[in-house]
Amino acid sequence: SQELEQSPQSLIVQEGKNLTINCTSSKTLYGLYWYKQKYGEGLIFLMMLQKGGEEKSHEKITAKLDEKKQQSSLHITASQPSHAGIYLCGADEDSNYQLIWGAGTKLIIKP
């Protein structure tokens, strides 16, 4: 079955610095979805990527899906305290409604 590996597991970044989080699949992705979870809360949908080479932005967060559709990166420019949280990638297999999830990347922003 498909597995999603996220790296790094955790990240501490000085406020204002840029950072990148990666999500790698063991299989070709049909769709890749990024979510953010604030500590102790539920997840919030950020964006969806479906086409090889696709790039999308949400405020200062940009996500890309590589041409082979097996890896996605999420890039934050000029990080702010509001970016702190856990970022999770999800992907769907050949059936709808069932997302496979990465373990998450915990992001801490140092003031």
Added chain:
Amino acid sequence: NAGVTQTPKFQVLKTGQSMTLQCAQDMNHNSMYWYRQDPGMGLRLIYYSASEGTTDKGEVPNGYNVSRLNKREFSLRLESAAPSQTSVYFCASSERWAWYEQYFGPGTRLTVT
């Protein structure tokens, strides 16, 4: 507009006890989901309901049952709790046509001793 609400927020059970986790959404979504989240393991789908009147097993359904009471409500029942069911449980909902864009509740933190 409360979104997705879950009750209770915290619960401690003894092994063998039963309980029902409640979930309701006010966004008129067709699809609803139950997940569990364990440290270092991401989210795992327990059950989902693509539309009112239907329920299907997800990745880890053993030890759980669900009821889609109506379009708004989707409950998760643990008949005989086990320590392995200690976890944070999330309910989510979505439009059927955009099932991947899910709206999550705040979660229920369950401990089974």
